[in-house]
Amino acid sequence: MEATTKRILELMHEQNISQKQLADALQVSGSTMNNYLKGRRWLNLSLIRRASRYLHTSSDYLLGLSDEKYPFYRPEDELKLLDLYRSLPSHGQRFVLQQMKQLEQLCRQCMHLK
Numbered sequence: 001m002e003a004t005t006k007r008i009l010e011l012m013h014e015q016n017i018s019q020k021q022l023a024d025a026l027q028v029s030g031s032t033m034n035n036y037l038k039g040r041r042w043l044n045l046s047l048i049r050r051a052s053r054y055l056h057t058s059s060d061y062l063l064g065l066s067d068e069k070y071p072f073y074r075p076e077d078e079l080k081l082l083d084l085y086r087s088l089p090s091h092g093q094r095f096v097l098q099q100m101k102q103l104e105q106l107c108r109q110c111m112h113l114k
Contacts (some may be wrong), residue, residue: 003064004048005039011055011069025054 012022023033026047035041043051052059060066085096 002039004043004062005037007057007062007064008051008055009037011057015055017055022051022054026050 008022011017012019019033019037020030023030026033027050028036028047032041036043036047048059048062052062055062057069058066058071061069061071085093088096
């Protein structure tokens with residue numbers, strides 16, 4: 001469990017999350033959270049699942065089964081684009097991809113001009 005605690009603390013530090021914020025998000029008391037973070041108690045599966053969602057990581061990462069910290073995290077604007085793209089019929093998706101390729105080329109050309 002030491003690896004799990006270490007990884008949770010690391011993610012909290014990186015994301016500027018306090019112990020109280022995490023306790024509130026996991027719906028546990030501050031003293032219970034303190035026991036988890038000090039390694040005096042083990043997080044159950046439900047808490048690991050909630051912690052992984054709140055910390056934008058996978059439960060595999062928290063448990064030490066993977067070293068990929070943010071495998072599923074996508075910023076909100078990327079998720080919106082993905083939802084819009086998926087809502088299109090296949091011919092609309094092909095059109096969007098063509099337009100994105102042209103836009104990418106245009107952006108690359110503009111960067112070379114600077």
